[in-house]
Structures are given as structure tokens and as C-alpha cells.
Amino acid sequence: MVAKDGQKISAVLSNGNVPALGAVVGGIGGGSGAIPVTSSGNFRAGLRQWWPYYAMMAPGLLFFFIWHYVPIWEAKMAFEQVRIIPPNIWVGLKNFQQLFSSPIFYSVLANTLIISGMKILLVFPVPIIVALLLNEIRNGKLRGVIQSAIYLPHFLSWVVIAGVFIALLSPTDGAVNQIQQSMGFGTTNYLTNTGTIRWVLVISEIWRSAGWDSLLYLAAIFAIDPQLYEAAEMDGANRWQKIRHVTIPGIVPTIATLFILNMGMFLSADLNQIINFQNDVNASTIDILDTYVYRLGLSTGEYALATAAGLFKAVIGMVLVVTSHLVSKRLTGKGVW
Amino acid sequence: MTLKKLLLATTAMAVLGSAVVPAMAQTTIRLVSKDLLTTNPDDVKEIEEIEAALKAQGHDIDIQTVDLPGGTSAYVDALGVMLLSGDIPDIIYFQGGDQKMAEQGILEDLNPWIEKSEHIKAALWPHNVERLANYPYLLYIYPPRAPQPVMRKDWLDQLGLQPPKTVEEYEALFQAIHDADLDGDGTKGNTLGLTGFGNTNELDSIFNQAFGVTGTWMKTADGAWVNSRVTDAEKAKIEFYARLAEKGLFDKEYVTNTFDVKEDKFYTGKAGVVFGSSPEVIDIYSGKMRQAHPGENIELTLLPIPSGLGGQGLAALDVSKESRGWAISSISEHKDEAFAVLDFMASKEGQDIDRMGFEGVHHTTDASGAVTFTDQISTWYARFFNAANWEPPVPLLSATGQAALDTIKANFVADNAFVWPAEYAAEVDAAEQVYRSWVAKFITGEASLDQWDQFVSEYNAAGGQRMAEYAATVLGQ
Numbered sequence: 001m002v003a004k005d006g007q008k009i010s011a012v013l014s015n016g017n018v019p020a021l022g023a024v025v026g027g028i029g030g031g032s033g034a035i036p037v038t039s040s041g042n043f044r045a046g047l048r049q050w051w052p053y054y055a056m057m058a059p060g061l062l063f064f065f066i067w068h069y070v071p072i073w074e075a076k077m078a079f080e081q082v083r084i085i086p087p088n089i090w091v092g093l094k095n096f097q098q099l100f101s102s103p104i105f106y107s108v109l110a111n112t113l114i115i116s117g118m119k120i121l122l123v124f125p126v127p128i129i130v131a132l133l134l135n136e137i138r139n140g141k142l143r144g145v146i147q148s149a150i151y152l153p154h155f156l157s158w159v160v161i162a163g164v165f166i167a168l169l170s171p172t173d174g175a176v177n178q179i180q181q182s183m184g185f186g187t188t189n190y191l192t193n194t195g196t197i198r199w200v201l202v203i204s205e206i207w208r209s210a211g212w213d214s215l216l217y218l219a220a221i222f223a224i225d226p227q228l229y230e231a232a233e234m235d236g237a238n239r240w241q242k243i244r245h246v247t248i249p250g251i252v253p254t255i256a257t258l259f260i261l262n263m264g265m266f267l268s269a270d271l272n273q274i275i276n277f278q279n280d281v282n283a284s285t286i287d288i289l290d291t292y293v294y295r296l297g298l299s300t301g302e303y304a305l306a307t308a309a310g311l312f313k314a315v316i317g318m319v320l321v322v323t324s325h326l327v328s329k330r331l332t333g334k335g336v337w
Numbered sequence: 338m339t340l341k342k343l344l345l346a347t348t349a350m351a352v353l354g355s356a357v358v359p360a361m362a363q364t365t366i367r368l369v370s371k372d373l374l375t376t377n378p379d380d381v382k383e384i385e386e387i388e389a390a391l392k393a394q395g396h397d398i399d400i401q402t403v404d405l406p407g408g409t410s411a412y413v414d415a416l417g418v419m420l421l422s423g424d425i426p427d428i429i430y431f432q433g434g435d436q437k438m439a440e441q442g443i444l445e446d447l448n449p450w451i452e453k454s455e456h457i458k459a460a461l462w463p464h465n466v467e468r469l470a471n472y473p474y475l476l477y478i479y480p481p482r483a484p485q486p487v488m489r490k491d492w493l494d495q496l497g498l499q500p501p502k503t504v505e506e507y508e509a510l511f512q513a514i515h516d517a518d519l520d521g522d523g524t525k526g527n528t529l530g531l532t533g534f535g536n537t538n539e540l541d542s543i544f545n546q547a548f549g550v551t552g553t554w555m556k557t558a559d560g561a562w563v564n565s566r567v568t569d570a571e572k573a574k575i576e577f578y579a580r581l582a583e584k585g586l587f588d589k590e591y592v593t594n595t596f597d598v599k600e601d602k603f604y605t606g607k608a609g610v611v612f613g614s615s616p617e618v619i620d621i622y623s624g625k626m627r628q629a630h631p632g633e634n635i636e637l638t639l640l641p642i643p644s645g646l647g648g649q650g651l652a653a654l655d656v657s658k659e660s661r662g663w664a665i666s667s668i669s670e671h672k673d674e675a676f677a678v679l680d681f682m683a684s685k686e687g688q689d690i691d692r693m694g695f696e697g698v699h700h701t702t703d704a705s706g707a708v709t710f711t712d713q714i715s716t717w718y719a720r721f722f723n724a725a726n727w728e729p730p731v732p733l734l735s736a737t738g739q740a741a742l743d744t745i746k747a748n749f750v751a752d753n754a755f756v757w758p759a760e761y762a763a764e765v766d767a768a769e770q771v772y773r774s775w776v777a778k779f780i781t782g783e784a785s786l787d788q789w790d791q792f793v794s795e796y797n798a799a800g801g802q803r804m805a806e807y808a809a810t811v812l813g814q
Contacts, residue, residue, distance in 0.1 A: 084420055084441050085668070102763035103799045104770060166593050191593050192781050279592040280536055280777035283770055296766050299410070301417050301437030302759070 078308040095308035102296075104287070112288040115198055115269040122202050124262060126210040128255060131217035132243055150211025158208075162276035165204050166191060192281040201277060201286065205270070216258065217251055224250035253334040260328060260336050263320040267313040289313060362397070364674045367426035369403040369419070371412040372720045376404065379694075383720060386690050387681065396677050409433075427669040428678060432661040435475055436756070444474040445665040450676045451476075460683035460724035467656035467751055477662030478683060478722035483651045483745050484539040484612035486531075487619055487737065489626070490638040492519045492609060500638065504547050504577065504645040511586035511610070520606030530581065532588035532608035534599040536773060537578060537780070539612035542652050546750075548574035549647025553655070553754040554808050562808045564801055566772045567793045570647055575779050575786070582780050592777050604629040610640065616738035616745070617718075623735060624715060639740045642748065651745065653752035663721070682721040691719045692729065707731075755811050757804075764800025771799045 047054060078095055080088035099105060130150065137143040153161070171177050171187040181187060190196040228246045237245065271290035278286055289309060297306030325335040373380045384400050391398050403426055405415040413433045420429075420438060431438075438444055448469060451457050457476070461469075464481050493500065496517060501507040511530025518525045533539050541550070549570035554562050565571055581587035588594065588608060602608040604626055613619035623637045642649055665675045681687045693700050693708070694717035700710045708730040734742060757765050775792040778784035784792075797805075 082421065084423065084425070084438065084443050086423075098760075098763065103767040104763075170590065170593075172590065189589070189593075189781065192777070192783065194783070280773040281592050281781060281783060284774045287770065296762055298417070299413060299433055300762065301421075301434040302762070303417070303421060 075307060075311050075314075077304050078311045080304055082304045091304075095304045096312070098305060099308050099312070102292075104292070107284070108287050108289055108292045111286060112267055112269050112290075115201060115274075115286065115288060116266050118198060118202050119205060119269065120262060120266070123205050123209070124259065126206050127213035128217050128251070130210050130214040131221060131251075132247060134214065134218060135221045135247065136239065136243075147211070150214070152211070153208045154212035156208070158270075158272040158276045161204055161208055162273075165200060165277070169200070191277065192279060194282055194285040197277065197282040197285055201273060204277070205273065217254060220251040220254040221247055252332055256328045256332050256334045257336055260321055260324045263324045264317040266320050267316050363399050364397065364671050365399040365401060366428065366669075366671050366674050366678065367401050367403055368428040368430075368678070369405060369416065369426045370428075370430035370720065371405070371407065371409065371432060372430075372718075373402045374404050374407070375402055379717075380720065382695060383690060386695070387678070387687070390686055390690065391677065391681055394681070396674065396681075398674050398678060400678065425666045425668060427666055427671050427675040429664045429666065430662070431475060431664055435664060436658075437759075438664075439472070439474045440759070443667055445667040445669075445672060446473045447476055447665065448473040450665075450672075454676070454680050454683075456680050456684040456687075456724075459726050460688075460722065462725045463749055464654055464656050464751070465659075465725075468659050471656060472658030472756060474664050475659035475662035476664070476679065477659040478724055480615070480723060480725075480742060480745050481654050481749060482615055483654070483748070484542040484614045485619070485642075485741050485744060486543065486610050486612050486640040487622060487637040488514075488610045488640060489519075490636045491633075493638055495519060500640050501643060502641055504544070504643050507640075507643050508577075508581065508586070510640075511581060512584070514609035515584075515586050519609065522606070526585070528606065529588045529602065529608040530586035531610045532594065532599050532602045533591040533612065534594040534596050535592065537591075537776060539614070540578060541574075542612065543642050544574055544577070544645070545652040546648045546650040547643050547645025548577070549645075550574060550652070551648070552653040552752045554812055561805075562812050563805060564768075564796075564808070566768075567796055567801065572786070572789055573646075575776055579780050579782070579786060583782060587780070589781050592781065600625065613741065616734050616741040619741050620735050620738040621715075623737065637737050639737050639744070642744065650750060651748040653750045655754045656751045657754045657756045679721075683724050685727060688722065688724050688727040691721050692723070692727065692733065693717075753812060755808075757807075761800075761804065761807060764803050767799040768796055768801045768804060771796045771801075 077088065079090060079092055081091050081094075082088050102108075134143055134147060137146065168174050169176050169190040171189040176190070177187040188196065190200050224247065228250070229242055232242050232246050267289055269288045269290065271288075271294065274286055274288055274291050275294075278291065289312075293306045293309040296302060297309065321336075325337070329335040373384065375381060380402065384402060388398060388400055403419075405412050405419065409432055416429070416431070417434050420443070425443060429444075435444065451461075451469065457478070460478050462478065462480055465476070465478055469476070492514070496510070496513045496519075498510055498513060499506075501510045514528055514530045516525060517528070520528055531540075545551075550565045550568070551570075553565055555565045555568055555570070557563050578587060582589045588602070591599075594602075599608075599611060600622070603611045603622070611622070613622055619637065619639070623635075626635050626637065627633070642651060663679055665672055665679070669675055682691055693710070694714060696702060698711070699714045699717045700708050702708050710731065710733070714733075732739065771792070775784065775788075775795070779786055779792075
């Protein structure tokens, strides 16, 4: 790194990273010839040095502080009886007791765990496979067309997607059942069959998100040093061996990070999707925590109950994130922090 | 005039003026409603006409509407958050979520106001009176919503059948529709007798009484209160629905149908009979049917309420409370003005504005005072009330729609349902989920009626038992 500010900035930009405050200040001057800076002067010097970056970062930080950190304090609502005319009344664990004592709470929790588990097991790997396959397409135009086509469903709302699936799976005039009939099988109403509805959720989720979610993995694949592939080729590796020994190890950190972050959302099995696919027959099979809380809490103004359920989900999510982080650290050496 | 005199005169006029101004001052009230937005020119114009009419009556009120997201669930969510944040308008339209607000005392008891009202008291429908007696915080002056069945009159004529008067005749009608090729596609047996959407509420509207489901709570032979959901009468009714579905007469896909899919099946001839949720909706169906078949001048005919072993009539109407309607904030500083607005909307002048739209746009009035509705009236809808004592200068409803309204008026029976305390919310929700799930499974064939006892025990375990115990304390002997 050189002494002039402008050159320092361009050096940082060429790396694509903005150094952390302490690291930047500690490294002024660069290498062994760095200008020594006392720790007490670190913050001020750093701020003076890198203020344009911090100015750019400020709106984002402010947004997160207001919308993600301030509301944490309001989670105390889970332990209160909410009064529109303050103050709220402290009721301890009453809201949690009401939540857990519901006759259907445990079946709702079981549904949530099953659907989320199915999605983690069956939906999570699909974008990785899609990214690997897309990377193997050598014709750039063809890859572009396929990418655009599989990204599109991400921009459709669940209302539209549910409409498409209801039409496709209709037992009277749906394409799927007509194909089944032409092959000599009977018809199945997939949306009112308690044995099939969860699979409909999984498949529709894959259809909607696999293309879009593959973007991150594709970006990670493109970031792999091409020299590794050249080296593998010189060693006589075929395509499959290059995928197995270069590409997949190269994207393991991305996979691990996204897996851990997904675990944090484990108890959120997608309210919008469920609401649009739910009907009287399948309600007991796909009634999840979010639909239950929406029905019992939000639509009736029982905000404390809804907050208690949200807090319960957040605690479970936090435990799962920490656990999967530790497991990932041990197995792959990578985690989210 | 000296400068001193001029100053004195000016000061005196200013003092006098300031003394007079409060008497003439305009009061600003805030109103929030799903159907009144500043982004809709018709809404804005209606509010302006209301303000002008009120001013002419001596109420100088500036009505400021609060915009919230459209769509029922988005509105309910946004309204709840707005009220919770302490932003409480003077007049609030609720479509759910009101009970929590009433429990906390922020909604005004409307009964004393209605008692001394100039117009509202006379504008109420009988069920409004009962609901206000049980829950005095919401006002929704509309006829009861009681779905009734309609079909194409030309189809009924082609079948050579009289309108069905019994449950058996209904089944025969559905069978005849199914077996004939009324839609002219060259294939017999591909038309549903009846379709619906979501659940069986529409069908229950005319079949409950026929099968003896007389109300939410019924007495067993030994005098105990039991929820009608688990009675033999209910079982017989579900058996009837399941038989219709099994024979292809009732649409098995009703659970996945949305309201527009149901309508589409009706207009395209895939189903012969549908239920219209209100007289106005039945008229909309007529208009859409004619649009779908231009040049055929199709008329819809209202089918009668069938009699059965259990009796005859429309389903008993829940009068425990209004499920939606207008409320006044109990902490409003302008309750008089807020109530004046609602009272005006129940008056003849208010109803003329709210029901007939704008002069020159939705209707015209000639020199003799005769009113003619324009085609634009089909795009107009009342934002406030449908007063029981208001008569349009010329009929607003078609003959079929009017017949539906007359049926509703003649068949009002109050139900014995009551408002549940908040601590029963989980049980009520769980039991209802169990009921709806089993009923749909019975009808679609995923479960057999032989499993009825299993359903009953599951229902009771989910909260039905505790609900019945509480009901006994409310309903007494």
C-alpha cells in the first residue's frame, strides 16, 4: 500500500473489499514500513482516513439498527398484555402458556418441522446442482437463455404460482392428471390429498426458487481460480473429476454459509406459500406455526401471542444457527463467523 | 376618522370575530375505511358531497380519510398496527380485529347514541338490533348475508322441471342438469349440478334447516347443549353433500375453487347452479352471464329454500355481534360529529348519495324529478350503509335480486351463538379446524362417513368438550 490517500483507496477497491476500521488504521503505510498508530487514536484516524466509506455504509447501518435492532427491545411484548392505551401489563409467561397449551400446537409444530425438514433436505441441494450444471454449459448464449428461463418463476407471487399448480393438478382437466390417465393410471387430487400436498409444496418451492438461488453458487463457482482447473486438466482430470475435486470444494464455504443461514429460518416454512395452497382438506397437514399465529394472533389483534410465537421461533432458529455453525466449523473448517 | 378610532374599531371587530368564529368553526374528523381512499376519485367525491350536505344541515365537518392498504387481510393487518401505535381515528371501519379493541375500551358504546339518533334507529334491520344488544361497538346496517341458489332460467325450462321445493327435488334437479347436455358441447354427463368454493357455508345456508341443524347449539334428548357440528342432523346433511359429490352432481373441487373459478364454471356451463352471497351479487352474476353469452339475453332464476325432514328456512343467523362495521373511538374529542356523519349516512339524503352515486354519472334526474339509472350504476357500490327503510326511486335490484332480498327478510331466524372469551380462542380455532378438515374429507371421499365417531371424538378433544361446558353456562337450561 502506498502513502497517498487516493492510491490507498484505489488499492482497496481493486481488492473489492473495504477493510475493517482497526485493520485499515493499523495498516496505514503498509507492511513493515507502516506508520505506527496508537490504539487510542485508531478510531479517529480511521474515520478521518476512510470517512467516505463509512458515510456510504451509514444508511445501511441505520436501516438495520432501526428495523432489526430497535424492535428486539419490543420483543418484551411477548411477556405483556398489550394495551393500546399504555402502559402494557406484565403477564410473565402467560402468552407462552397459551401458545403451548393449544390443542393443536404440537401438531402444528410437527407440521412445521416436517415441511421445513423436507425443504432443507430436498430443496436446498437443488440450486447447487443447477449451478453445477449451468457451469458445464459451454455455449454462452444457451446458458443465458436457460438462466433467464429458470430465474423467472422467482418473480411470480405465490398467488400466481398456486393458481398455476391448481390448474395443472386439477383432477378433471389438469395436465398432470390427463397425462396420468393417458398412461392408464387413475386421477389424483394432489391438493386435497393429505399424502401428496407436502410434496406439492416441495416441488413448487423448487420450481420457484431453484433458478434464482443458484445465482449465489454460480457466482462462487466463477470466483474459483481458473488455474486450479488448468492444473486439474494437466493432471488428466475429466469433467466429473474437475467438478468433484475443484468446483465443489471451491463452493463449500458458500454452501456452508447458506445452509447455516437457512437453519436460522428453519421454523419459517413460508407463510405465503402455505396460505395459497391451504384448503379445508389439507389444512391439518400443512398448518404451520406461521399460519396458526396469523390466524390466532394477527387477524384477531392478539399481538402478544403472535410475538410470543415469533420469539419462540427466533430462539429455536438461533440455537440451530449456532449448532450448525459449530458443526460446520468442525467438519469443514468454515462457518458464518 | 382618527387613527386611534380606526385602531379601536379594528380591534373591536377582531374581538367580535374571534367570539363568533368558534360557533362556526369547522371540525376535522378522521375516518378510516377499506372502501374510502384518497386515491379513488369516486371516494373523494362522495366525501365532498357528504361534507356539503352536512354543512347545509349545520354540521361543518371536514372528513379526512386515512389511506390503508386495500384487500381485506392487508387492511385488517394495517389497521391493527395503526391502532396499536396509538393512532386512533374518530371513525373506524373494522373487518375483524375489533373485539380486542373493544375489550380495551377504545370503542364507544353506540347504543345510547342510536337510541337518541335521528335516522339510524329507524334504518336498522332486525338482526342489527339483536347484534347491537349483544355487542354495542359495531354498526353495519346491511341485510343479512344469506347465500341463495340461482340457475339459468332457460336451462330450467329446457329440463321441464319446476323449481325444487324439497331436498329430494334438489337432488333430482342436479341429476337432470348432469345428465343433460345443456351446455351444448355434444357430451352428456359432464356438467356439474352444483359448484361452490372454499367450504360448505353457501350450501348450509339453505340445507341446514332442512336437515334439522337449527342453530349453533342444539339440545340433546337429555337436555344437554351440544354443538350442532357433532349432531346426527349435521351428519345427515354431510351424507347428502357427500352423495352429491360421489355422483358427480356437486363439484368435488370446491375446496380448491376460488370464487372466480366458481363463477367461471357457472358462466361457461360447467356447472348448473351456484349460490349468490347477496341480492346484489346475484344481479352481478346475471350481468356477467349475459356478457359471457352476448345476444342470448339469459335470465337467472332464484331457487326456493327446500323443505326436508328437519324443516325449512334459511340457516339461523349469528347475532352475537357484527363481524364487520363502523365504530367510533371512545377517546375521540369529536364523538358528536363522528356520530352525526354516521347518522346522516342512514338518512334518506345520505342513502341517496351512498346508494345511487352521482347525478349525471350514475343516475340522471329529469325536470319532473324522475330518476333514471345509467349503465355506470353497475360500477357503483355503497360505502356506508344499506338502510332497511330506504326505498330507491326506481328499483335498484332485478326481479331475481329483489326476490332474494324478500326471501332474506321473510326467513330471518336468530342463532344462539355467542361471543367467545379470549381464553377460548385456541379451542374454538382448533375445533373449527377439525370440523372443516373432516367435512371436506367426507365430501371429497378421502374419509368415509363410517368414521363419523372418530371425527366427533377428535372434535371434542380439540376443544369441543370444553366449549360445550362453557356454552351450558351461557345458554343455561
